[in-house]
Amino acid sequence: MAKVKGEVKIAIETCKGCELCIHECPQETLVMSDELNQRGYHYAVVAIDNCTGCTNCALVCPDACITVYREQRGKKKLVAQLSNITENVTITIDGR
Amino acid sequence: MSEKGTVVAEKASEMDLVYCRPESLLDVRMHYCPGCGHTTTHKILMEVIDQLNIQEETIGVAPVGCAVLAYEYLNVDMHQAAHGRATAVATGIKAVQPDKYVFTYQGDGDLAAIGTAETIHSANRGENFLIIFINNGIYGMTGGQMAPTTPIGEKTATSPYGRDKKTAGAPIDITNLLAQLPGTFYATRQAVHSANAVRKTKKALIKAFEYQKLDKGLCIVEVVSNCPSGWKLTPYESNEWMKEHMMTIYPLGDIKTPSKEDLLS
Ligand SMILES: Cc1ncc(C[n+]2csc(CCOP(=O)(O)OP(=O)(O)O)c2C)c(N)n1
Ligand code: SF4
Ligand code: SF4
Numbered sequence: 001m002a003k004v005k006g007e008v009k010i011a012i013e014t015c016k017g018c019e020l021c022i023h024e025c026p027q028e029t030l031v032m033s034d035e036l037n038q039r040g041y042h043y044a045v046v047a048i049d050n051c052t053g054c055t056n057c058a059l060v061c062p063d064a065c066i067t068v069y070r071e072q073r074g075k076k077k078l079v080a081q082l083s084n085i086t087e088n089v090t091i092t093i094d095g096r
Numbered sequence: 097m098s099e100k101g102t103v104v105a106e107k108a109s110e111m112d113l114v115y116c117r118p119e120s121l122l123d124v125r126m127h128y129c130p131g132c133g134h135t136t137t138h139k140i141l142m143e144v145i146d147q148l149n150i151q152e153e154t155i156g157v158a159p160v161g162c163a164v165l166a167y168e169y170l171n172v173d174m175h176q177a178a179h180g181r182a183t184a185v186a187t188g189i190k191a192v193q194p195d196k197y198v199f200t201y202q203g204d205g206d207l208a209a210i211g212t213a214e215t216i217h218s219a220n221r222g223e224n225f226l227i228i229f230i231n232n233g234i235y236g237m238t239g240g241q242m243a244p245t246t247p248i249g250e251k252t253a254t255s256p257y258g259r260d261k262k263t264a265g266a267p268i269d270i271t272n273l274l275a276q277l278p279g280t281f282y283a284t285r286q287a288v289h290s291a292n293a294v295r296k297t298k299k300a301l302i303k304a305f306e307y308q309k310l311d312k313g314l315c316i317v318e319v320v321s322n323c324p325s326g327w328k329l330t331p332y333e334s335n336e337w338m339k340e341h342m343m344t345i346y347p348l349g350d351i352k353t354p355s356k357e358d359l360l361s
């Protein structure tokens with residue numbers, strides 16, 4: 001079965017290079033950069049395009065650097081996904 | 097946040113946003129060391145506040161300890177207490193603002209050492225607020241001294257040969273102790289070192305805020321946490337050490353939960 005497609009966006013200047021996201025990703029999508037950010041930390045970057053949007057990395061990121069997106073799917077699946085959203089996130093769903 | 101800092105998904109617009117920084121967490125850099133559990137706990141606390149939509153009705157009390165500047169990050173009304181006195185301050189706040197959601201946020205040095213009397217008597221009075229207790233088994237802010245919660249044998253600045261039970265006593269399980277008091281309504285021990293632990297801690301915090309509406313007594317959510325700097329380990333190593341040395345003396349899970357009758361009466 002094809003895996004769900006996801007994407008992460010990492011705020012590299014906020015990243016403190018703790019590497020916790022790297023260890024928590026079941027897909028080994030993330031690695032640490034060779035470059036340093038302005039604060040002198042290596043930061044997390046996407047190495048392979050195989051993210052499933054599971055949100056694990058974002059949940060453990062202490063500094064809230066990671067934003068996660070997940071592919072839109074059929075109606076039935078979307079319902080399941082929405083219940084997931086309410087569990088995991090705090091985004092403004094109803095226009096607040 | 098700098099544009100340079102973002103590796104944006106090309107197809108992001110066709111995708112659903114499933115996780116982002118909570119709105120109630122101010123968009124400033126937190127001073128905590130890399131990988132510190134204080135940071136993660138701040139973040140998920142604000143996620144819960146957003147999810148429950150109670151930002152305007154919440155008042156927090158910051159401690160003395162590494163979280164002394166919590167009010168710089170948590171975008172709710174905040175107060176700052178003298179070392180160990182957070183629950184005394186929260187008692188006063190709740191007395192004059194009973195309709196607000198009130199929480200204290202305290203480390204183990206703050207809550208279980210200098211503030212022990214305030215903590216125990218708040219629980220014994222059944223004060224109707226939430227204690228968020230960050231147990232990292234050390235005094236982080238002052239440079240890694242032994243706390244009452246420090247594991248036996250652990251070397252710290254004030255126990256260079258390792259904590260000795262004979263002279264320093266056994267690590268105190270204060271959440272368990274508080275749970276024995278009838279004034280404590282809900283006591284649970286959680287963590288933030290893994291995605292699953294974070295999910296569970298969020299659920300515990302949601303429960304605790306919801307229980308506060310019932311006016312039934314004190315809720316305490318302990319977070320067994322790390323102090324990579326004080327323990328002199330990398331963040332990842334500190335979490336591994338924590339699993340082995342902290343979670344064995346402070347096992348995760350609910351310690352006291354209300355019965356159905358408690359909830360309905
Ligand atoms: C009355 C008083 N006594 C002592 C101190 C010094 N002091 C500052 S923070 C701290 C302990 C902090 O440890 P903990 O509560 O575990 O928080 P952490 O820094 O580990 O998060 C101490 C003893 C103080 N600020 N005020
Ligand atoms: S969302 Fe999941 S799969 Fe994608 S990078 Fe994060 S942990 Fe890995
Ligand atoms: S968990 Fe966050 S702060 Fe740590 S390396 Fe990953 S993105 Fe950076």
Ligand code: SF4
Nearest residue numbers: 129132162236323324
């Ligand atoms: S000293 Fe320890 S508790 Fe304090 S911010 Fe650093 S890692 Fe966290």
